Amino acid sequence: MSIPTIDQPASAGRAEPRTSILSLRGASKSFGAVAALTDIDLEVAAGEVVAIVGDNGAGKSTLVKVLSGVHLPDAGTITFESNQVTIPTPTAALDLGIATVFQDLALCDNLNVINNLFLGRELRPGRLDEVAMEVRSWELLRQLSAKIPSVRIPIAALSGGQRQTVAIARSLVGNPKVIILDEPTAALGVAQTAEVLNLVERLRERGLGVIMISHNMADVQAVADRVVVLRLGRNNGEFTVGAVSPEEIIAAITGATDNAVTRRTAQIDLRTASSLDKEVTS
């Protein structure tokens, strides 16, 4: 019963030099006696998808909130485009060029797609330029190959995947450099998940840095370039997708090669083996 924690950072990811857009060094955040984040490092480059994985309570959401200006970190530095910055408010994050799509999407059901896309950033505040906003909305949605029939229908009329698309499109309105997606596929069906993953790839093609939080190993393997594992508020490994098996990532998430997931797999193997035995004996 050895408990090998995986500490070594992935060396393959560093091989190709990419210009980092956003990097976080030694970030810590405590809530009272609870250290939610301890000495976290994170880096994302232009045209790169970084997945952040970890168990419940690993600090993923806190990390997102630090980057999106909801929480101020207690320690550590944030560097954005080689300038050291502080992100005190969500607006400050948006102004820098860091857009966040929260898990609950934060859309207004009673407003239509255009109004949601431009919420808080309407063109011509005193006499809204509806035509320009509609044209720009269609441009954005076409860029994402979004399948939305009409932009003049309220959000309530859209499916989960379409809402996710609108939320992602909205984060693009301000021409951000980095997009943070919090569990973008959590509530979606198979086809809609595929659509959102396509969308993430299109964001990467457009040269944006994407930080994606996910619980789903299949999604992570499908789109991410690098995987950053958090465990109990600390960095617990960094992998290059393609050079790593899902088992290794799960081992880093749970902190052990002997974990609930492997035990379950073993059990299933055992069961199939014993049933095979029975078939042989009978």
Place this chain on the structure above:
Amino acid sequence: MTTTPTLPVDRQDERLANRTGVRGAITGAIDQIRGGDLGVLPVVAGLAVIWTILQILNRGFLSSANLVNLLMECAATGVIALGIVCVLLVAQIDLSVGSVSGLSSAILGILFVTQGWNVWVAVILAVLAGMLIGFIYGQIFNRFGVPSFVITLAGLLSFLGLQLFVLKGRGTINIPFESPLVYFAQLAFVPAWLSYVFIVVAAVSLFLVGYTTARARTAAGLSAQPIQLIIVKSATLLVVLGLIAFYLNQARGIGWMFVLFVALVLVMHYMLTRTRWGRSVYAVGGNVEAARRSGINVRWVYTSVFMTCSTLAAIGGILAASRLAAASQSSGGGDVNLNAIAAAVIGGTSLFGGRGTAFAALLGIIVIQSISSGLTLLNLDSSFRFIVTGIVLLLAVTLDSVSRRSRTSHGRA
């Protein structure tokens, strides 16, 4: 596929029913109603029913003279209801509008009549008092998170008390008949020719706005309303308003105070639908958290809405005092509060927030005043008026709740 013309950018999705022209607009409207997006339809239908019944009960109800009066009575409470529409849009409530209107008429009475100040200075100070009250509400709401229901309930009591205190021992302050206020509220009517000019201007503006929007949309490659439809709409407006004005002009005509009310409704409509402030009001009513995260200053939206509501309540109080030519301890008391809130709701403003238009105040107050005027003509006292208004209010809220459910099932917010 050479026969297919290029579709506008917003019409290219094959799932969209291709509705063009006047016929398409009509089918679209029917679909909308089926989906539970009733708009002003219920209140217009309700008004038709109420008017029919009251006309059968009393032949004098739909006479020009009575309708002229009815519209004049609408203005004061209608202006207050316009403010209520705003607070309901952000899913809050202001229960103190009656007291604030009473206090404002008391301020006007004391400064203008008792102290002998200039009438406009008195009016401005009364309106500023309303504005200040709204500002205080907003601060308490934002800083301490006290529910608006409680803040304004406290306001209802406190400002009623303040009104009683400042008027103590003075009884009723009569506003002189020669003053411009009373002239404006009781005797100033739009000359017949001018009323038609207004209506022509309204119809022409509707056409021009529709036409320029359609042209801009076509130029941008979007689908646009066909010009025939815009002409039909403007012509309908011209004919309907023209007939109404013609009928009212058989008696004294349209009062300037009612014109002021309609002007305020139009300004509010513009503010709510064509400005960033209006968008944020709807957004805050729909999903506060979403509004906050998209960078809207939610606190400012709340404060500005409370201020708008109290300011309009103060203006309503001035209009009511002018109409009555008096300010007393009972100004703004009784049913003013309830009528203003009921008018906003009956007009189609949702109590759940984020849904409703400025026109709700106009239509709602006409319903309420119709009931009031009709029952007065029948020599029935206020007990019946309360019962009937209560039932109509309940019907309106039930309709709101049912159509909300229908909207959810038809995928409309």
